[in-house]
Amino acid sequence: MTMDLEVLTLAGTAAQALVQAMVSDGWTSGRARIARILGGGDPEQVPAVEAELERYGQALRDSAIPASVMAGHWQGRIVELLTRRPEYAGEIAGLLRDLQDGAAGATNVRIGGHNNGNLIIGDHNVARIRRSEGR
16 A cells, blocks of 8 residues: 555544544553554554553643644554555554444544645544645
8 A cells, every 4th residue: 555645544534533532431441452553463562552552642631732733643653554564454444443433422532733735634533635736
């Protein structure tokens, strides 16, 4: 899978769902699965990724990092994973479905941001990318 609109959309939507999950009641139970996926199949990476997820989740819950910055960070991490391991697209899509199912009825965090002329916005874990003209 090359770095294209499909990868960016999947990564952006998954990152938004991940940020949403970080402020939900089910965060603790889902964090281990997320760490396994983001660890890219390397069991030695899982504890470090899980610790990172917990640190970032706590920072988000403490309002130390804005949700848009957090989503951008995880979108980059997911894009990097999909670039290295394109076969993980199915895992990410499955994770996204599960996160969205778990977020049903939860309070949504609104995420917006600007990155090199591309605006990535989302609501209810759906990302839309608007490309700026003239860049």
